[in-house]
Amino acid sequence: MGVRLIIMGPPGVGKGTQGELxxxxxxxxxxxTGDMIRAALKAGTRLGERVRVYYEAGDLVPDxxxxxxxxxxxxxxxxxxGFLLDGFPRTVAQADGLAELLTxxxxxxxxxxxxxxxxxxxxxxxxxxxxxxxxxxxxxxRLVGDxxxxxxxxxxLVQRSDDRAETVRNRLSVYREQTEPLLAxxxxxxxxLTAVDGLGSPEAxxxxxxxxxxxxxxxG
Ligand code: AMP
Numbered sequence: 001m002g003v004r005l006i007i008m009g010p011p012g013v014g015k016g017t018q019g020e021l022x023x024x025x026x027x028x029x030x031x032x033t034g035d036m037i038r039a040a041l042k043a044g045t046r047l048g049e050r051v052r053v054y055y056e057a058g059d060l061v062p063d064x065x066x067x068x069x070x071x072x073x074x075x076x077x078x079x080x081x082g083f084l085l086d087g088f089p090r091t092v093a094q095a096d097g098l099a100e101l102l103t104x105x106x107x108x109x110x111x112x113x114x115x116x117x118x119x120x121x122x123x124x125x126x127x128x129x130x131x132x133x134x135x136x137x138x139x140x141x142r143l144v145g146d147x148x149x150x151x152x153x154x155x156x157l158v159q160r161s162d163d164r165a166e167t168v169r170n171r172l173s174v175y176r177e178q179t180e181p182l183l184a185x186x187x188x189x190x191x192x193l194t195a196v197d198g199l200g201s202p203e204a205x206x207x208x209x210x211x212x213x214x215x216x217x218x219x220g
Contacts, residue, residue: 002026002027002028002082003082003110003111004028004082004083004084004107004108004109005022005026005028005085005110005111005112005113006085006088006112006113007019007113007115008112008113008114008179008182008183008186009114009116009117009198010122010175010179011122011168011171011172012122012125012126012129012168013115013125014115014125014198014205015087015115016032016035016086016138017138018115018198018202018206019084019086022084022209025210026082026084027082028081028083028084029073029079029084030084030086031073031083031085031088033069033070033086033087033088034086034087037051037055037066037069047065050065051065055161056161056167058162058167058168059170060090060174060178063093063097066090067094067097067101070085070088070098070101071101074101090175091178091179092181092185095185095186108191110191110216111192111212111213111216112191112194113193113196113209113213114183114194114195115198115205116197116198117197117198117199118199121199122172123172125140126171127163128141129160130144130159131158132150132155132156132157132158133155133157133158134155134156135150135153135155139157183195194216196209
């Protein structure tokens with residue numbers, strides 16, 4: 001029986017990195033709406049063209065678009081035995097839509113995790129984030145310097161188009177206005193919400209998350 005998790009938190013808090021570590025640990029797919037959107041943009045699909053303007057501005061794409069992407073993923077074979085949702089839901093309407101998708105499939109959530117870090121740290125992490133154009137590795141100028149190639153495959157490292165300073169400020173305010181209300185939404189839900197400190201090395205944060213899940217399982 002697989003595990004079904006949501007990992008929430010502001011841009012730059014480490015949802016992607018931690019989501020990957022947890023998904024690997026539990027043998028479940030990480031369903032990232034941000035990754036799905038970037039794949040559509042790169043492939044130049046109709047969906048990609050429809051959402052480009054929102055993405056480039058750091059605004060949320062329409063709820064029905066991401067709900068469609070998640071519904072499709074739920075119905076694929078990959079997510080049959082559990083999943084980790086990363087970057088979804090981001091609005092109350094998306095959370096309501098997710099609840100309907102889960103009810104229709106007679107499944108529930110095991111935990112909703114909220115990663116936290118101070119705003120200054122988020123800005124610093126996002127502005128130094130670099131992504132490999134070829135293999136998708138995500139790293140930071142703190143680790144690799146400003147002009148080096150990808151340490152994994154040697155291709156070029158680039159900044160995500162929505163990681164530029166002017167877009168980052170908008171993404172943070174979009175988070176505060178549209179996504180933060182979901183913390184109270186899940187805190188008062190049957191599953192509850194577990195806040196976890198996102199500061200420290202990726203391994204330290206991962207261990208904190210795993211410990212939290214172990215405790216939640218013991219309590220449940
Ligand atoms: P992320 O990679 O999760 O930081 O998402 C990057 C961008 O993709 C966001 O700034 C939005 O433009 C879009 N996006 C990703 N997930 C969602 C979502 N659940 N709802 C609306 N827009 C999203």
